[in-house]
Amino acid sequence: MKALVWHGKEDIRCDTVTDPEIQDSRDAIIKVTSCAICGSDLHLFHNFIPGMLPGDIMGHETMGEVVEVGSGVDGKLKKGDRIVVPFTIICGECDQCKRGNFSVCETTNRKRHLADKVFGHTTAGLFGYTHLTGGYPGGQAEYLRVPYADATHIKVPAGIPDEQLLFLSDIFPTGWQAAVQCDIEPTDTVAIWGCGPVGQMAIRSAILLGANQVIAIDCLPERLSMAEAGGATTINFETESVLERLQELTDGKGPEKCIDCVGMESHVMASLPDTLLDRAKQMVMAESDRPHVLREMIYVCRPGGIISVAGVYSGLSDMLPMGAFMNKGLTMRTGQTHVNRWTDDLLRRIEDGEIDPSFVITHTVPLEQGPEMYQVFRDKRDSCVKVVLKP
Amino acid sequence: MFHFSNIVRTKGDPKILESGPSLKQPVDQLARALGWFSIGLGVVEFFAPRRVTETLGMEGHETMVRAFGVREILAGIMSLSVDKNAGLWARVGGDGLDAAALLSGLTPDNPKKGNIALALLMVGGIAMLDYRAAQDTKPRRPPRDARRKLYPNRSGFPKGIESIRTAARQIAAHAGQNEVKQGDERRIP
Structure with a gap:
């Protein structure tokens, strides 16, 4: 065969x-x-x-x-x-x-x-x-x-x-589980990093589960247009500041629920020095994953919120802001x-x-x-x- | 290669009978060879800088040679990674630095200037290979301003997004009422 x-x-x-x-x-x-x-x-x-x-x-x-x-x-x-x-x-x-x-x-x-x-x-x-x-x-x-x-x-x-x-x-149950893990309530804003196939399914799942607002983050016009068609407000991280836009869209409170549909190969950009450092460390096998999205989610998520990780991570991630994670009382749910x-x-x-x-x-x-x-x-x-x- | 990998297959799992065409182009092999060459040269420069400076009649420049060794190793690792294009351009830049350093040692009183001339010739040849490989491994991603297809009609909701939102709100309201009822029942002594 x-x-x-x-x-x-x-x-x-x-x-x-x-x-x-x-x-x-x-x-x-x-x-x-x-x-x-x-x-x-x-x-x-x-x-x-x-x-x-x-x-x-x-x-x-x-x-x-x-x-x-x-x-x-x-x-x-x-x-x-x-x-x-x-x-x-x-x-x-x-x-x-x-x-x-x-x-x-x-x-x-x-x-x-x-x-x-x-x-x-x-x-x-x-x-x-x-x-x-x-x-x-x-x-x-x-x-x-x-x-x-x-x-x-x-x-x-x-x-x-x-x-x-x-x-x-x-990808459909993966996007669905990512949204279910967030315990979505009708007043929630759900921010989703990555508008690839799993991200698209997570957007539709969050809508089906009754989220008040879904925000999708990516840099590719075709994926952002597909996310918008599915009911999401979009942020292009190459042309806008993700942190500023998320604050603006949530009256400065941050999204209650954050979903990572990116995983270990997050985008590398000169304007995001941590991504450059991650890539360099990944190249010399000093770190297996590039967890920029995790860092950003922990920083921006509303205190008491939930972080759901659908993106694949394989091994070791550096410089995760555990101080913010702990002090903000966040919950992280993950899994295949x-x-x-x-x-x-x-x-x-x-x-x-x-x-x-x-x-x-x-x-x-x-x-x-x-x-x-x-x-x-x-x-x-x-x-x-x-x-x-x-x- | 696949004959070896077939040996380690679990019994009963499919084994390769005939291999299809590879995605690898000759330039990928060239990039790989240059990557390993870079690492090899870097290791020599880092661990035996004195041998290098003596060969070139440039004693006293061991620290610079060692630094060049680190640069070669990093460029080599990058050339072997999925970001090989960046690694190869780093090598092209490194070739320029190598040439400049060699030229600075090409003085009339250097008894090893013949070796320097030979080294310059080698750097020139390798720089040409580096440049060719860097050109040919340019990422094939579309430029940022390229026209792209957009998908504004692909909602995925055959009944329309508003109907889905309304249904979700009704379900949430119903679930909320049930929770209130259960809460009331729990309060009854």
Whole structure:
């Protein structure tokens, strides 16, 4: 089969690889009908997250049709079923899964000794996302083996196009969880840093959850226009001061809720010296993340407010203003998304026509063009916001 | 390369049969080679500055050579990173500094002026490679003033944003009423 394979920093190729096989009785194989490139795939493209090996298949936003099931799938899936595959692999049986904390499933990371060392405890296995999270082959391919398939799936009905359902795999529940974690109240102003695909979903989620005002921060006109279309007031950080504008829009009080949809690769600008220092330290491996957005959120968030982190961080961040964080009594909530905790509700909202997540797609191309699209997406060429690949 | 990576695959996971074209261009290989060369030269300059000054007949300039070594190492690291273009331009600037420092040592009374002339020739050649690589690895991001497509009609709310806001307000008001009721019940002894 064809698959997008990581060969090294900034080197992804469309290779011919062997087809996946059933390895365990709880496995299923799907024929991929649609998959997407996620912003967090770019961290792997740049080799900023440790644990990738040449030959790893990329991709964790995938859906398709079941073509083979193991004997232990127990009737929960059958050939021909149409499923979206959540990026977190879950067993459905461990203590964390029973609590709904699916992204920290204790069972599915088959290289848990690595995660135990790096994070202190293992987290769930993830598709196509380094050997720290299991080294599972990803879904930017013609076929995908889904481990623990009896639990790791979202069954979706026929009649709704892939484009509306695909993002249940990651970015829609990620944006949703980022907003839910904020405990949004009807009087709240929610400020969202980053208007990439997750930021766009977080904006819509905050609106759906009844925020009084949503403010979106980015520097790319196409992303800001999409954020405005979704109901946000926008701030272009290249032409305006984020701190001043946020104060102005909140009568000097600061937003009650702040969401980070940027993560470890925040924009580097000469006018923001901390970003230059972070980049220099990242280059010599003295710091793994560039946490400018975290610093700004802590500084600007209203005392007693909530900071929700959906953007991916991989390791160590320097110079976080813990004094402000503690003295302002802020709460921080983070985490990879507990996808299956939210998807029943989100699928119902899609079916009811409350939201159509396909609004974010700007490019749809065959799988073979995937490597070039990584560059287009990374360079923000052709006003690219979200790429869907068709195997 | 992939034959080796296939060996470490978990049994049953897909293995590469045939590799597709690489995104890497020849200039990326050149940038990589220049990056490693820069680090190598920097290490020599930093740890053995006396050998360098003796070879060039420029004794007494060890501190400057050591500083140049640090600069070479930093430029090399940058040339190997995703910001390679900045690293390569830093190298082009560094080539200018190297040339200026060498020229200052090219005096008639320097018995090693032949070595300096040779070094200048090398710096010139490498500067050409640096310049070419820096030109060819320019970031392909569109310029800030480039025309971009905008997406003012992509709300994502098929029923319209106002209908969603109204529904959210109604749900919040309903939830608020329920909370008040529960609060009243809790106050009943």
